[in-house]
Amino acid sequence: MATRGEDFDDFVRGSATRLLRTAVLLTGDRGVGEDLVQETYERIYVHWPRIRTGAPEAYARKTLTNLAANRWRKRQRRPTEVTLIDGHDHDRPTPDGSEAYAVRRELLAALQELAPRQRAVIVLRYYDDLTEAQTAEVLGCSVGTVKSQTSRALDRLRLITEPAILEGLR
Structure with a gap:
């Protein structure tokens, strides 16, 4: 029988890419998106015994969406583009045609x-x-x-x- 950790680890491996993509699209920033996904997994882990028998990915998506909305409410401003200290925005693609x-x-x-x-x-x-x-x-x-x-x-x-x-x- 799988333990809570093994079930949860399987869930994380199977959903991480989709949740990260959603988080980045919601926030416009990969770093903030990664933080939101991490916080989502933290909240899910606490309630994992109850969630795993239902629809954990739907629960995760709802949690992620709510966290993104809460972030907006707290900041009361639009996310800004991240520019690193060296002055280059490394998220921008290089012109390749x-x-x-x-x-x-x-x-x-x-x-x-x-x-x-x-x-x-x-x-x-x-x-x-x-x-x-x-x-x-x-x-x-x-x-x-x-x-x-x-x-x-x-x-x-x-x-x-x-x-x-x-x-x-x-």
Whole structure:
């Protein structure tokens, strides 16, 4: 029989990449995203005996989304781009002629312009590929709220990005 640690370790190995991707998209910063994922795992570990029999990944996603929203509420400002001491932003891709990097960069920047709830809806619906009902459950709101937030977020993204950027979201 597996112990609490082994079950939890298996869960972490299986979910870490997806949760980190979601956290980075929600915060716009890899370091902050890593911190949120770590805090998510800390909270899950405390309640692991109760969670593991249900849907631990859904619980983790909801916890992560709530932690990201709490971070926004505490700071009352938009996340800033991280620039290291040497003056170079190492998160920026080096120019190599690839359109994919430019598109991704523009979309990530545009996501940071959205309100936290709208950003969460877009990330959960289009990056994590959740249904409207699943997104509503994670965010603790109605399906109608998810639909309206998605509509408003996509309208805002259309205003601040080039039309070709959003084609990947459809």
